[in-house]
Amino acid sequence: MTDSELKYIWSVPKYLPYVQPELTPEILEQAQKQIGYNLPEKLVEILKIQNGGYVRYKLADTLHEQITGIGPYFLSLTDFDRTVS
Numbered sequence: 001m002t003d004s005e006l007k008y009i010w011s012v013p014k015y016l017p018y019v020q021p022e023l024t025p026e027i028l029e030q031a032q033k034q035i036g037y038n039l040p041e042k043l044v045e046i047l048k049i050q051n052g053g054y055v056r057y058k059l060a061d062t063l064h065e066q067i068t069g070i071g072p073y074f075l076s077l078t079d080f081d082r083t084v085s
Contacts, residue, residue, distance in 0.1 A: 006046055009067075011054035020051035020071025031070045034078050043067075052076075 001009070021027075023044075032038050039047075052069020070077050 001042075003045070006042075007049050009046055009055050009057060010050045011056050011065075014050065015054050017073070018053045018066060018069070018075060020069035020073055020076065023047045023051045023070060027070055031078050039077075 028039070028044060028047075046067060047069055050069075051071060052067060052075070054066045058065050066075075068075050068077050
């Protein structure tokens with residue numbers, strides 16, 4: 001997917017319960033520290049356009065139709081339990 005096509009990845013109209021607030025450099029930095037991993041550049045570019053929600057495209061034979069954003073609302077990329085039982 002080219003850079004000019006990235007803005008068309010999101011489903012319209014937005015499903016607002018899954019959209020996080022605008023992704024800022026500070027939010028991204030904090031999330032990457034919490035996750036312990038720098039997110040791929042293309043994912044960050046997509047999240048800067050819209051921070052989470054349903055997408056127009058999906059991989060064949062998968063159920064995933066959304067990209068999880070970063071923020072205070074459920075569903076967030078930082079919503080996980082790092083403890084291992």
